[in-house]
Amino acid sequence: MTKKNKKDIFSSKNLNKNPSEKNTYNIxxxxxxxxGKEGTKKRExxxxxxxxxxxxEDLINERKESGLTQQEIADKLGKDKTYISKIENGKVTPSVDLFYRYVQAIGKRVEIV
Incomplete structure (x- = not known):
């Protein structure tokens, strides 16, 4: 989708005014x-x-809150900083084991509720 197409989609004339509520739009x-339409493979x-x-993003925020750098996390986990960066940017999904170790390394814990 081009920049121009995005602008056209979000212009006020293309947003359907929701008659039941003032100042709301159905997008x-x-x-x-x-x-993609709801229920399609593209949407999923x-x-x-x-x-x-x-x-x-949650991992990044929690790591920063703990005061640790990516390099410090990498050292604790026996991984390289590049791999930690890929996890934090959503490029790589860590194994469950590595995820738990990452969470422990930043001083947090995982609870299943």
Missing amino acids: DHVLDSVF LNRKKAMVLFRA
């Missing part, structure tokens, strides 16, 4: 055109990508 058609793939990025 389902925008989501469908960008991410984009949903999975989003979840990976959200998890990765």
Whole structure:
């Protein structure tokens, strides 16, 4: 999708005003055109990508909060900094074991509820 097409999709004339609520818009058609219609493979793939990025962002925030660098985490886990960067950027999904070790390395714990 080109920059111009994105602008066209998000212009106010293309957003359907929601008659039941003042100052709200229905953007389902925008989501469908960008991410695929609900229930399609394209939409599910984009949903999975989003979840990976959200998890990765959580790891970054928690690591920074702990005051540790990627290099320090890498040293604790016996990995290289590049690999930690790939995990934190959602390029690589760590094994469950490595995920738990990463969480422990930043002084946190995983709870299953």
